Amino acid sequence: MKTPTELRAAIRAGEFTGPTAGHAPGYVQTNVVIVPRVDADDFEAFCQANAQACPLIERTAPGSVRPTAAPESDIRTDIPRYRVFHHGQAAEEQPVDICHLWRDDLVTFLLGCSFTFERALQSAGLPVRHIEEGRNVSMYRTHLPCKGAGRFSGPLVVSMRPFLPEHVPTAVEVSGRYSTMHGEPIHVGDPAAIGIERLDQPDFGDPVTVREGEVPVFWACGVTPQLALIAARCELAITHSPGCMFVTDLPEPL
Numbered sequence: 001m002k003t004p005t006e007l008r009a010a011i012r013a014g015e016f017t018g019p020t021a022g023h024a025p026g027y028v029q030t031n032v033v034i035v036p037r038v039d040a041d042d043f044e045a046f047c048q049a050n051a052q053a054c055p056l057i058e059r060t061a062p063g064s065v066r067p068t069a070a071p072e073s074d075i076r077t078d079i080p081r082y083r084v085f086h087h088g089q090a091a092e093e094q095p096v097d098i099c100h101l102w103r104d105d106l107v108t109f110l111l112g113c114s115f116t117f118e119r120a121l122q123s124a125g126l127p128v129r130h131i132e133e134g135r136n137v138s139m140y141r142t143h144l145p146c147k148g149a150g151r152f153s154g155p156l157v158v159s160m161r162p163f164l165p166e167h168v169p170t171a172v173e174v175s176g177r178y179s180t181m182h183g184e185p186i187h188v189g190d191p192a193a194i195g196i197e198r199l200d201q202p203d204f205g206d207p208v209t210v211r212e213g214e215v216p217v218f219w220a221c222g223v224t225p226q227l228a229l230i231a232a233r234c235e236l237a238i239t240h241s242p243g244c245m246f247v248t249d250l251p252e253p254l
Helices: 004-012 037-049 114-123 165-176 224-232
Strands: 027-036 056-059 082-086 106-112 138-145 155-163 215-220 237-240 246-251
Touching: 004 246, 027 037, 027 056, 027 114, 027 224, 037 056, 037 106, 037 224, 082 224, 114 165, 155 165, 155 224, 165 215, 224 237
Parallel strands: none
Antiparallel strands: 027 106, 027 237, 027 246, 056 106, 082 237, 138 155, 155 215
8 A cells, every 4th residue: 555645646647546545544535625715715614614524624825735734745736636617617627637727826625535434444344335346435416405605505415335234333433533524424324315316326436336235324525515616606616526535644533
């Protein structure tokens, strides 16, 4: 397994462009949202109002490309793939660096990610299906609304991991220790109860196998801000591509 420094170097060199689940174990992974300074205070208020979906780890100074969570990194090159939004419209291309888009007024937000607690789930003897199957985690938009802040609003997005019913209490307890990484699940069981029609058709990421007798368990997801960016119609916004996280130098909280 690579260290965070080694993994970011591979990403910067274009040698690693996929999902980061299961990589650099023991270190915090984060979602990333980059907006112009004019929108930064409203976005921070959105994070504070929806802390389980958007647990704020760091806000950088305008123009800074080196978050304190990884002082030797470069936020413009060290994420496997990016999403770019212009006036709320997502560009089709998902670039592997954003140097050509960088401006001195851009503010970076790092938000906690559930990939961080997956090693603890595995250590507790629980399977993490998307890692087992070499896929991206399944993510879905729900009909649950987030609290609006300024121009930011939208529905909650969730990630899903299936478990046997007898394993659910352990999954809840283990993930609940990681309050800055989305914490415990927001829903267990019937997907329709939160507005999800088909588990085999996630809105983001890949479908994973749900075996006979297993139940889906849903966590608030850091893709939630990407839908809020569409609603806000910021002149420019940049995020990670779902599942392609920023790997920091911060050790796991527990």
